[in-house]
Amino acid sequence: MSHSGAPLTAAEVMKLIPQRDPFLFIDEILEIDEEHVVASYRWRPDADFYQGHFPGNPVTPGVLLIESMAQASVVALGLYLVTQTHSVEEARKFLTVFTDANVEFSGIVRPGDEVKITARKQFYRRMKLRSEAEMTLSDGTLVCSGVLSGMGIPQ
């Protein structure tokens, strides 16, 4: 379960992700390997932010859609890649920080919608990971897509 053995499983990567409720925006990692990750999330209808975004017309904020994509494409895939060369204990000492993103929105996500995030690695060098990611609704409708990067820094 680390650089000294088999690669981490999707469930093991999920446990390593430091974000927790109410700021964890992936429920499950469906696929993960050195090149890609697929994850899912169901947007909780009772989340507080829907009360204000927008009153009477709840829409999931775009910044949270970006965060959800980043948690899959940068944090989860990053932890998977880091544990190829570091032990799980060493990996826990790094904090993944968001460095840059270029995202385009083409749909909206309502409370209760389930989304799938699919991301493919563009590069991983010197603890920096850049991935191309997209989020789709369960009927396949594209919600947003773009390129996101993050970096592991010692904490």
Next chain:
Amino acid sequence: MTEDDALERVVKILTPHVRNEEALANVSAETNILDDLKVNSARLVDVVLAFEDEFDIEIPDEDVDSVNTVGDCVKLIVGKAN
């Protein structure tokens, strides 16, 4: 490839990431990439990858650690390319 030629191409690659235009206008071999040009340190990987593509070279991570100035980049690139 001459150092002048490399310098021009290095500056062109750095330019989109520079946040201090004044330092860029007066750029020299001594210009520090992070401290003077105010390039975000998280962009260094992007810059190194761009150098590799532009000059068709490979830059090992350990070589990157010793790069601080524009002149350091030029010396590293010219050394690898020639």
